[in-house]
Amino acid sequence: MAVRFTTGDRVTVRDLEAEEGLRGHMRAPVYCRGMTGEIERLCGTFGNPETLAYGGDGQPAQPLYRVRFQQSQLWPDYTGPTRDSIEIEVYQHWLKAAQP
Amino acid sequence: MTDSTFQSKAYHDVGGDDFGPIPLHDGDYQLWERRVDAMMRLLSSPSVGLMRVDELRRGIETLGEATYNAEPYYGKWARSLAAIMIEKGVLSCSELDAKIEELRAERGLEP
Amino acid sequence: MTQDHHAHHHDHSHDPIEAPDTSNSDTALLADALRLVLIEKGGFSAQDVQDQLTLMEGRSDRNGAAMIARAWVDADYKAALLANGKEAAKTLGHDTKGTPLVVLENTEDVHNVVVCTLCSCYPVTLLGPSPEWYKSKAYRGRVVRDPRSVLREFGTDIGNGREVRVHDSTADMRYMILPKRPPETDHLSEAELAALVTRNGLIGVTEL
The missing domain is CATH 3.90.330.10 (Nitrile hydratase alpha /Thiocyanate hydrolase gamma)
Known part of the structure; x- marks a missing residue:
């Protein structure tokens, strides 16, 4: 699977459960779905856990990124400083380029 | 912000939920629990290759919420491992039950 | 394990809870039975389990x-x-x-x-x-x-x-x-x- 994003790109986490009816083992926590953040780095390419979890081969392997979000965007009631952040590992098929 | 409607969140997906103060203890695992950890590491090692950590997780995520909440950490692992081994046909439910009864007899427990 | 523990700066909490022995619980019996059946079937040996425990104890x-x-x-x-x-x-x-x-x-x-x-x-x-x-x-x-x-x-x-x-x-x-x-x-x-x-x-x- 070709690498689509690079450090600094703005991306939105998809919700494949709602969009495509994906069920079963998924590694994108609900709290980051639909949220927009920035690619911190590409971690490499890894087998897809959605099939590995059922004895599959995990192919096609997926690029994996660390995506940085602002806490205040994830949690509207966040009380800490606006620069507080969170980084989450997200596989490429869960990401789309953010709307400008 | 999201434009999708979320399904009800899976019980293991707890990020953002409030379960109160952090229980600040380290845990002290008994031999059977440490052996579960060892067993998982062996099953997922290249030389045995019967399990992937992804399968262990999926097994834990399908225990059901009541079992997930009631079982200790390695209890969840043990139940997941057993389910996956049965699913893969490595062993049968009846073989497992027979061994459990054997252990009960050995240890003088009620059948 | 409430308020006074939150003030501690240590890694390991004091007064650890004395954990009850669960080695004959249904889950422990299941875990032990699973291990023993897998050993009988040749998935791994009892010695492999022991070696793994030793390896794990060496990690800190x-x-x-x-x-x-x-x-x-x-x-x-x-x-x-x-x-x-x-x-x-x-x-x-x-x-x-x-x-x-x-x-x-x-x-x-x-x-x-x-x-x-x-x-x-x-x-x-x-x-x-x-x-x-x-x-x-x-x-x-x-x-x-x-x-x-x-x-x-x-x-x-x-x-x-x-x-x-x-x-x-x-x-x-x-x-x-x-x-x-x-x-x-x-x-x-x-x-x-x-x-x-x-x-x-x-x-x-x-x-x-």
Whole structure:
């Protein structure tokens, strides 16, 4: 699977459960779905856990990124400083380029 | 912000939920629990290759919420491992039950 | 385990709860039976299990602590550690079993803290077995949403001038914190520095 994003790109986490009816083992926590953040780095390419979890081969392997979000965007009631952040590992098929 | 409607969140997906103060203890695992950890590491090692950590997780995520909440950490692992081994046909439910009864007899427990 | 424990700055809580013996519980019997049937079927041997237990007992946060102390005294090692944690671990004889390691540096500007909200991902080869609280729903649930108050429960108060950055270990990376070197430690040897590094400091819930 070709690498689509690079450090600094703005991306939105998809919700494949709602969009495509994906069920079963998924590694994108609900709290980051639909949220927009920035690619911190590409971690490499890894087998897809959605099939590995059922004895599959995990192919096609997926690029994996660390995506940085602002806490205040994830949690509207966040009380800490606006620069507080969170980084989450997200596989490429869960990401789309953010709307400008 | 999201434009999708979320399904009800899976019980293991707890990020953002409030379960109160952090229980600040380290845990002290008994031999059977440490052996579960060892067993998982062996099953997922290249030389045995019967399990992937992804399968262990999926097994834990399908225990059901009541079992997930009631079982200790390695209890969840043990139940997941057993389910996956049965699913893969490595062993049968009846073989497992027979061994459990054997252990009960050995240890003088009620059948 | 309530208020007074939150004031403690130590890694290990005092007055541990005397855990009841669960070795004859239904789950323990299932676990033991599973192991014995797998041994009978030749999946692995009883000796393999014992060897694995011995290997696991040899793993502790002292592995990670040694890496941190080296990074404090050796700028090249620190650069290597931040660039590729897995390879830097290897140069000190620690094998992460192929798992990539991301090392996050705490600075005057940023304080990092690690969690796995979906399960319990943790760099066991470098930190030993993870503490029970790390796997609790309370920690996993709250630290991503209210990290500063969670840190305060560990006795850690991060000023509003510093960014708190939470790392949710959701996939294939494992994380270890490079804590700030404590002040007035210039005279200490590498081994003495390693002794200052606590497990909770390597997770990021405390400072040193």
